[in-house]
Amino acid sequence: MHSSKRALYCLFFVFLMPVSLFVPPTKFLWSSFDSWFFHTCNSYVAHHPVQRIFWALANIKITDLFGAFFLVGCFIIYILEGEGAERRKRIAQFLYMLIWFEITILLSKQCLNPIVQYFSICRHGPSLTTPETSYFLSQLAPWQKVKDFSHSCFPGDHATIVFQWCGFICYFLGKKRGVPITLFSIFFLLPRLISGAHWISDLLVGSLPIVTAALFLATTPLIMDKIMHLLYRLVGYTTQTGDPHVHLQTSS
Numbered sequence: 001m002h003s004s005k006r007a008l009y010c011l012f013f014v015f016l017m018p019v020s021l022f023v024p025p026t027k028f029l030w031s032s033f034d035s036w037f038f039h040t041c042n043s044y045v046a047h048h049p050v051q052r053i054f055w056a057l058a059n060i061k062i063t064d065l066f067g068a069f070f071l072v073g074c075f076i077i078y079i080l081e082g083e084g085a086e087r088r089k090r091i092a093q094f095l096y097m098l099i100w101f102e103i104t105i106l107l108s109k110q111c112l113n114p115i116v117q118y119f120s121i122c123r124h125g126p127s128l129t130t131p132e133t134s135y136f137l138s139q140l141a142p143w144q145k146v147k148d149f150s151h152s153c154f155p156g157d158h159a160t161i162v163f164q165w166c167g168f169i170c171y172f173l174g175k176k177r178g179v180p181i182t183l184f185s186i187f188f189l190l191p192r193l194i195s196g197a198h199w200i201s202d203l204l205v206g207s208l209p210i211v212t213a214a215l216f217l218a219t220t221p222l223i224m225d226k227i228m229h230l231l232y233r234l235v236g237y238t239t240q241t242g243d244p245h246v247h248l249q250t251s252s
Helices: 002-018 026-047 049-058 060-083 087-118 157-173 175-195 198-218 223-236
Strands: none
Touching: 002 026, 002 198, 026 049, 026 175, 026 198, 049 175, 049 198, 060 157, 060 175, 087 157, 087 198, 087 223, 157 175, 157 198, 175 198, 198 223
């Protein structure tokens, strides 16, 4: 895709998607979709005892750690599959991802959060917004400590991390591996949606545009080539001519 057209699409998505959540008539559409999605999913924990137990277990920190190990493990397997110079290149790619995780978190905390507070965008999660029609998982499964509410749910920090990791996996590992991993990773976002800690729009309108902007910058050749050049030298990856290989070749 032409770079200018790619930038235009990115700007359109990053700026207009969040705006659509707060201006009519799209505000009403998002509100209706949020309410329908939450109450449809949340009702399962009340009427299905097995699902109540399942989502209570899925909503604990150990499950979050399992999700993190899964995503990191997928990339570690990708690294170990390479040999020699190829493995060193993949290690550099992994380090590049870690750098952008720190950049995204820093920008989110230092830039986005003040904007959210300034415009009074902070909002409660669905369970606190509609307590009379919500089923609190912490009350239905008191034997387990779960997160089923939030006083400031926009955007979804947990979803931002998962989305960004999946984006990099698709970029470096290719769609053949990246798409199945991404689909499986969606599971780790569901517990907080079902329990009432987040609206679905927190993810689609909050987290996703942030990740889109981060991935756009991270994959821009001018930025990527310079940082990857340094990382290649750090891990000792060179081509047969002895020069660091700058332009990335991603998997298909």
